[in-house]
Amino acid sequence: MALLDALSRHSIHSLLEFGTENALPGFVREVGAAEMEQQMRENHKEKLKNKKEKQSRIELRSPFELRMLNLKILTERQPIFDDSAESLAVQGSSFLKHFHGSELVEAIETQTEVENSPAIFVLFWGTEGSLGEHALHLWKRSAYKWKNMINEKLNIKREAVFGVVKCDEEGIELCRAFGILPKQKPQFLAFMDGQRVGQQMGLGDEEFFIDWIRLILMxxxxxxxxxxxxxxxxxxxxxxxxxxxxxxxxxxxxxxxxxxxxxxxxxxxxxxxxxx
Known part of the structure; x- marks a missing residue:
């Protein structure tokens, strides 16, 4: 009320009448101590909520994840590739194993039985939109490049097996067994010694996947x-x-x-x- 009294001195009409307890919404009214405390508690809760939401939106990228492809843009692009890129993909497809049924689970179990057994890198991709086809195309090219150009330079003793699981009607149960749903964006999982040791949900160029494979194997x-x-x-x-x-x-x-x-x-x- 003291504030209204002070403001009234600069107004033609007195503002004190708007300070009643039951003032209409939009008008100034007197706020009690209990209501002020309640507003402070609500504001504090809102700040904590906003802080958590803000933190969840932060994306931390490593130095090897600075060349990521924008999945929203890639989804709008038709899976049409030029001849040179398609040639590498076709050659790379010979290095990919298409896992069906229990084959992947059995391959992972075999890792525990054989010392220094090959690591397994698998692409899980669904049938929704063109994103999966782009991921498969990049995965083929990466497999080709690793097998023919990179592995010899790195001098890594452990071998790598590259595979694919399509989350369609035939492979949906296998995908679910690894916690992946058909309509999710493509995911890459890595297994060594019977354990999952890596997961990648982003897409990049061949160099990006080469770095990921190398870091896992090393x-x-x-x-x-x-x-x-x-x-x-x-x-x-x-x-x-x-x-x-x-x-x-x-x-x-x-x-x-x-x-x-x-x-x-x-x-x-x-x-x-x-x-x-």
Whole structure:
């Protein structure tokens, strides 16, 4: 009321009449302490809600995920490819295994029985729209490039098997077994030693998939024992190196847990130094 009294001094008419407890909506009225506290609590809840929603919209990309394709734009594009790209895809298709029934589950179980068995990389794609066809085309080209150009340069001892599961009427049960629905966007899963070690839901060019495959095969955390190892890693992109006293150090164990969570996305390595 004191505020209305002050404002009335600058008005032709008195504003005090609008300060009644039952004033109509749109007019100034007196607000009690209890109502103010209630509004403060509601505002606080709203801020927390907005903060959570804002955090959920943040997309964190690693240095290897800066060339991602825009899926919304790609969905609008017809799956028509030029001759050179199609040629690579056709050649790459010979390196893809189409998993049916229990074949994928059996292949993953076999990994636990054979030491250093091949890693399995699988594309799950649905039948909705053209996005799946674009993903399949890129996956074929990536498989071709890995088998013919990249693998020899990397000197990675573990082999890789590339596969495809189409989430149509025949493969829908297999897709659901791995938590993938037919109408979802394409997903890529990686398996080593009978365990799922990587997942990729984005699309990129061949170099993007090559980096993802390489990071999975090299392991979530690489031990740098000499300068040569470090230099070789630096040739393939940004690398994060942690320096620890020994592998029993609490900080190292935390670093290793983070590396497992970020497998396939970041190139993480470590070096041991007794002086630390």
């Amino acid at each position: 392991g979530s955390l690489i031990h740098i024992k000499d300068v040569t190892t470090k230099n070789n890693l630096m040739e393939f992109g940004p690398i994060t190196i942690g320096i620890f006293r020994d592998e029993q150090q609490a900080e190292f164990k935390s670093y290793r847990r983070v590396a497992v969570l970020l497998a396939g996305r970041y190139q993480l390595a470590y070096k041991l130094d007794k002086r630390q």
